[in-house]
Amino acid sequence: MQQEKIMARDCSVVDVERRLMEIKFKRRVKYHSNWWKLCGVAATVLILFSIGWMYWTKNDISCPVVVEAEQEKASVTLRLGQGKRIVLDSTLVAQTISQDCVVMRVGVGVLEYDRDSVATGELVYNQLDVPPSGEYMIVLSDGTKVYLNSASSLYYPTVFPPGERKVKLAGEAYFVVAKGERPFIVETSLEEVKVFGTEFNVMAYEDEKELQTTLVKGSVGVLAKGMEAIGFQKIVPGEQFLLNRKTGKTEVVTVDVFPYVAWKDGLFVSQNDNLETILRKIARWFDVEIFYQNPELKQKRFFGIMKRQTRLQEVLDVIAKAGDVHFDVNGRVVLVRD
Numbered sequence: 001m002q003q004e005k006i007m008a009r010d011c012s013v014v015d016v017e018r019r020l021m022e023i024k025f026k027r028r029v030k031y032h033s034n035w036w037k038l039c040g041v042a043a044t045v046l047i048l049f050s051i052g053w054m055y056w057t058k059n060d061i062s063c064p065v066v067v068e069a070e071q072e073k074a075s076v077t078l079r080l081g082q083g084k085r086i087v088l089d090s091t092l093v094a095q096t097i098s099q100d101c102v103v104m105r106v107g108v109g110v111l112e113y114d115r116d117s118v119a120t121g122e123l124v125y126n127q128l129d130v131p132p133s134g135e136y137m138i139v140l141s142d143g144t145k146v147y148l149n150s151a152s153s154l155y156y157p158t159v160f161p162p163g164e165r166k167v168k169l170a171g172e173a174y175f176v177v178a179k180g181e182r183p184f185i186v187e188t189s190l191e192e193v194k195v196f197g198t199e200f201n202v203m204a205y206e207d208e209k210e211l212q213t214t215l216v217k218g219s220v221g222v223l224a225k226g227m228e229a230i231g232f233q234k235i236v237p238g239e240q241f242l243l244n245r246k247t248g249k250t251e252v253v254t255v256d257v258f259p260y261v262a263w264k265d266g267l268f269v270s271q272n273d274n275l276e277t278i279l280r281k282i283a284r285w286f287d288v289e290i291f292y293q294n295p296e297l298k299q300k301r302f303f304g305i306m307k308r309q310t311r312l313q314e315v316l317d318v319i320a321k322a323g324d325v326h327f328d329v330n331g332r333v334v335l336v337r338d
Contacts, residue, residue, distance in 0.1 A: 076136045078111065081124040081158070100124050102158040112139040117159050129153045132287030143178035147264040151205070151284045172203040174264045191243055194232055195220045201261045207280065213241040214260040224250055268306045275300045275323065279336070286312045293337035297325055
């Protein structure tokens, strides 16, 4: 049953990011920003257990509605080099998988490769597939941690060869690269990201107009395929490399990194995004298709933050109340209307 709590009527500034990092994610990297405004000091507690959205129109900020809910995570599939598929569900937790003298340990939401493994012959590549509504972390043989977002996959060798460490990404992932002399390369359909040891996020979904590489720590270089003459373009923490999928145009912009990496902490974050951008993320997470009765609705702007582990209808109800839109859900089809 959907439970709703109306937050305090008097709005005051609350540093949501600082509260989240101090209370819920205090052991993780902190991202300093001041972009968020929420209503009432009660928001600090409520956000940890609930979801909320704000719609900004005509310079008025309305208080968000907070809804409590949970959602069970989907299973993740591991494709071994020999073609075998393994579902990484709860039945495999605390077990090990052996493949060509390489040992993998399955934990709760994580697959970890043994760092002592040594390649004995030809390279063997595995692929980790994360479905909609799923999240997963993999620790590669060099110690690099990769957080995979929903509807994403990572193709990688079970043991990295001499020379370089290279993986292929489809979708979105957050990388915490283990330091080493060999460069670490993330390849997508349109670009390569080269690093030596750093933390960054790569978003390369096929249905997005732009590919985004967002740097949190360290330094990376990004090479757009077909533009080898230009070489790798370096970015620094707090910068984002954008590649337009259609035109091939590249751009480096300064951003608040928090909204772009908050997904790995189980959050949807919107920083004045339009409804089309927000619903595209929700569609990937819940594996639904979005249709608009009136195309102008796509351009409505929202500020907000909500937990991803909730039900689709509850998310849509919150957006509807905050943004004066309506949703009709029929199976996997969602119609947006006035």
